[in-house]
Amino acid sequence: MIRSLLASPAVSVALSIAFYGIALALHRRWRALPPIIVASIPIVALLLITNESYRIYNRGGDLLTWWLGPATVALAVPMYRNGLALRRSLPRLGIIVFCAALVGMITAGVVAWLLGAPRAVVMSAIPKSVTTPIAVEVCQELHGIPQITVGMVILAGILGASLGQLLLRLIRVRDDRAIGAAIGSASHGIGTASLVRHSEMQTSVSSWAMAACGVFTSLLAAILSLYLR
Amino acid sequence: MFDFLRGIVVLLAFFFGGSWLHRWGVPIPGGVLGLLLFYFAMVTGVLKLRWVESAADFLLRHMVLLFVPLTVGLMDLGPLLSRQAAAILASLVVSFIAVLFTAGLLARWLLADVPAEECAATEPLP
Structure with missing residues (x-):
């Protein structure tokens, strides 16, 4: 029954939207439930139960994934808006986020490589700190596996949202702008969303930092891919 | 509604422009590339923020939906993931802490002598 239904891409899209809607509603009740995980698990379960292949589901899924491109362009809006508000700190914030992006790419790639991961996995790990749409583009540039990148990006976000503030307190980083820069660089949107309840300044810096970290990472990845060629 | 559609058209135009440049070897x-061009278009005043604001905010607010299919795709990578689990998790945790602390x-060091701005409220992103 579902076999014949999934043959049409529209059904996969509808299915994804439906479970996303449910996940959002649950997230509103229980803040600790990350919508991406709550939305994905039932779809995986459904595909497994009906013995349906991911490839068939993804014919429709690709239509959604494609919109990550325009979503990347849309990131210019929070970058511009918060850039205006932060004008005085911007040059230094740029240096800070650039160094964070560089350190993130090197540590992620080197640790995976040292532990014997194959090249495609190493390349998938490199963009793991940045917001999903940019991470996916960078991963494709480097011939990694986008699914692994997305998984790592989500986990980096959840780590930052749950432990970021605590870890920063351990090293006595208390300035609102420093907290925002650190969470935005390390945990993109998921981390940024966790700051909203704490401080406007943290949120604003973090939104700027997540977009900037994505831009710097893709510039650095371009240099890396030229070097690897 | 018109504002929203106009915004989507502008975003798509910049995305196609960026992709086109990319195909030509950038x-x-x-x-x-689209993001950067769009950013500079706003900085120089060629484009007004309010032309795209509603569309961009909508797309970013529901970005999570857009990466549901890739997340579901992890189901096909079971064997590779279990073989590489240690490398992937170690890389994730070490790099996360390194970025956060850097x-x-x-x-803390560079911004110590730059006074904080008055802050403008912003929409939270997902």
């Missing part, structure tokens, strides 16, 4: 991903400490 090594930066198309979406990021940015946090560097910011």
